[in-house]
Amino acid sequence: MDTVGWNALNLGMKLDRRGFLKRATVSLVAASVPRFSGAEAKGEEMIDIHQHVNYHARTNAEMIAHQRAMGMSKTVLLPSGSQLARPSTHLGSSNGLAARVFGPGAAQRVAAKYPGEFVWFANEVPDIAETKANLEYWLERGACGIGEQKFGVDCDGKAMRLVYDVAKAYEVPVLIHFQHEKYNFGFERFHKILEAYPTVNFFGHAQTWWGNIDAKHVQTDLYPKGPVTPGGITDRYLSDYPNMFGDLSAGSGLNAMRRDMEHAAGFFDRHQDKLCYASDCADTVGNGEKCSGAGMRDVIRELVTDPEARAKIFSGNAKRLIKGLA
Numbered sequence: 001m002d003t004v005g006w007n008a009l010n011l012g013m014k015l016d017r018r019g020f021l022k023r024a025t026v027s028l029v030a031a032s033v034p035r036f037s038g039a040e041a042k043g044e045e046m047i048d049i050h051q052h053v054n055y056h057a058r059t060n061a062e063m064i065a066h067q068r069a070m071g072m073s074k075t076v077l078l079p080s081g082s083q084l085a086r087p088s089t090h091l092g093s094s095n096g097l098a099a100r101v102f103g104p105g106a107a108q109r110v111a112a113k114y115p116g117e118f119v120w121f122a123n124e125v126p127d128i129a130e131t132k133a134n135l136e137y138w139l140e141r142g143a144c145g146i147g148e149q150k151f152g153v154d155c156d157g158k159a160m161r162l163v164y165d166v167a168k169a170y171e172v173p174v175l176i177h178f179q180h181e182k183y184n185f186g187f188e189r190f191h192k193i194l195e196a197y198p199t200v201n202f203f204g205h206a207q208t209w210w211g212n213i214d215a216k217h218v219q220t221d222l223y224p225k226g227p228v229t230p231g232g233i234t235d236r237y238l239s240d241y242p243n244m245f246g247d248l249s250a251g252s253g254l255n256a257m258r259r260d261m262e263h264a265a266g267f268f269d270r271h272q273d274k275l276c277y278a279s280d281c282a283d284t285v286g287n288g289e290k291c292s293g294a295g296m297r298d299v300i301r302e303l304v305t306d307p308e309a310r311a312k313i314f315s316g317n318a319k320r321l322i323k324g325l326a
Helices: 002-012 015-026 035-040 060-070 094-100 104-113 133-138 157-168 189-198 207-211 235-240 248-258 261-270 292-303 307-321
Strands: 046-049 072-076 118-119 146-149 174-177 202-205 244-246
Touching: 002 174, 002 248, 060 072, 060 292, 104 118, 104 174, 118 174, 133 157, 146 189, 157 174, 174 292, 202 235, 202 248, 207 235, 207 248, 248 261, 248 292, 261 292, 261 307
Parallel strands: 046 072, 072 118, 146 174, 174 202, 202 244
Antiparallel strands: none
């Protein structure tokens, strides 16, 4: 999830309690949109590894309809951590209501109601005393990964190493939002983690992850434009470390591919075993220019002409890496 979306999510969109609960408890029935309509039309299985419940005031019913319109056979729901006011969360006040609506329990409830369509991750703020216990609680109840980890801490620091320790013990992946000077600081040092935790699979996501496909990337530019110089940090992480994978979601992922389509075609080809389709959009339609998930889906279909490679990016890699998707 890109920064604006996550901050809006964490703050509960500043809705009053009554209105917020009304939105959050809308029925999860989305029968008006048939399952897998888009996938069946193209004859492709598609898995989305990055979506959120009650995102940007979009109801869960709208989210389910959105995923079906895009043709997703399965979707990974990524919850927030505890709604705590502390420097690493960038929250101005604690919000217990938001935790109940955006947290792991909310994602678990959707997955339980639609077990054929959704799985879910655990999550928690990494620098609190309860981190380990809370992550273990949700992993023992069926969560199949940890994330989206999006907090103002060092990506290779003590707090995040505790998260990685839990992931190692439970043999689940970790999905990380890298954003320069905002979330998971020190992207250029993340190779230390990849080397220290060779059995843990990591998904990279967001602006700093995608900006660094370019060897000449300026770290303060979150949505760079223009031709890509091959050999950036992200490209090297994907090439050099078997436990590093890419989450193709959000405006940052779509921008990275669209800014230089010739480079993107080669990027997809050489990293076809390391990339997973994902959307992370709050759109309610599931198609059109405003839907970054539909945009990435269409870019992949345009540039990845080998059906076997496209199948890996759309679903095969995700099923290999995330328990519960196969």
